[in-house]
Amino acid sequence: SGLSPHWYPRVQNGEEPWHPVCCLVPSPAIPMSTLPQLSPETLRAGSWHYNVCLFFFFPILVFPWFGLDIGGTLVKLVYFEPKDITAEEEEEEVENLKSIRKYLTSNVAYGSTGIRDVHLELKDLTLCGRKGNLHFIRFPTHDMPAFIQMGSEKHFSSLHTTLCATGGGAYKFEQDFRTVGDLQLCKLDELDCLVKGVLYIDSVGFNGDSECYYFENPTDSEKCQKLPFNLENPYPLLLVNIGSGVSILAVYSKDNYKRVTGTSLGGGTFFGLCCLLTGCSTFEEALEMASLGDSTKVDKLVRDIYGGDYERFGLPGWAVASSFGNMMSKEKRESVSKEDLARATLITITNNIGSIARMCALNENINRVVFVGNFLRINTISMRLLAYALDYWSKGQLKALFLEHEGYFGAVGAFLELLNSA
Incomplete structure (x- = not known):
């Protein structure tokens, strides 16, 4: 009719703002001037030729x-x-x-x-x-x-x-x-x-920079570079979340993903074992000790067993054959430092996660593996090891990727x- 509607709110001050509001539009037979004089009680009691519309107002999200x-x-x-x-x-x-x-x-x-x-x-x-x-x-x-x-x-x-x-x-x-x-x-x-969280943060970026990155030449301290990676078309990807434990997800789209597997040996295991073996009291302290240690004094390597590489099966001499294997020897137990034990613990947990992630990626036919979780916070040793291990053991078929916001997703x-x- 072109007439302005009159509003009769069904909420009072102080009530939630998302209740419906009744909009009464009079038919042309009823003078517009009569509507403001009618109370809600009168409207409910009488028979009026009004077109009634209900408008629903959704809540304005309250801060914080x-x-x-x-x-x-x-x-x-x-x-x-x-x-x-x-x-x-x-x-x-x-x-x-x-x-x-x-x-x-x-x-x-x-x-x-x-x-x-x-x-x-x-x-x-x-x-x-x-x-x-x-x-x-x-x-x-x-x-x-x-x-x-x-x-x-x-x-x-x-x-x-x-x-x-x-x-x-x-x-x-x-x-x-x-x-x-x-x-x-x-x-x-x-x-x-x-x-x-992962998909959103990657989509908005990191203040103009890339959220996602990878390591080039991860084993070379002088040549190692942290480089941005464009995850614009992310699917499919294997998402490895390393917190206290580990969950591994195959993500095929924003609404299609599944938990493939996981392991109880995660960041909590590393920190807990370091507390037992070294007496450290914080995650930061455990990582600092690990950065100063030598895991080869604790682990038994392929070369310790074969005297070099195990060429028939392509196992290099530097590969770990038995984590903490040298600790069976009393003499070697007495010669290792707390820093060596912390480093070996970090390498053991990281190698296990990398091995499981690699098998999952191969089974799911996914070549991009994204590692997240607070285990990776200030933990460059593990990130570089994961980057190298996935590339080496897959002969370049798998790429390890990392995200700046690690454990906040x-x-x-x-x-x-x-x-x-x-």
């Missing part, structure tokens, strides 16, 4: 925006910091939200164990129509109770935000979130989140699910 991945060893958190807040928004913003944003973005460390990886920050992203930066934060899982308590003290529940979480800890700590933090978790599958996937829910 988080994604959590609560793993067996580390908690990974991503936080979106809006940079386009208007003066009106800032004036209306509650103190709790201002406090949380300031706390997260003005610090690079939280307590004695929480770290914000500033070098991984993604700048000027546009998400749900808002522009801002994505921050990446990690802390040990054993500090999860302190994190929940902090959320309670900062009255996080008053913000009415949704916490999307993945990883086993989303189930383990669900009750604590509810009782201590007064927060309800939205629990998500960790492999779904992992794949979504599950948290990114959970974060994306939060945005999709709106």
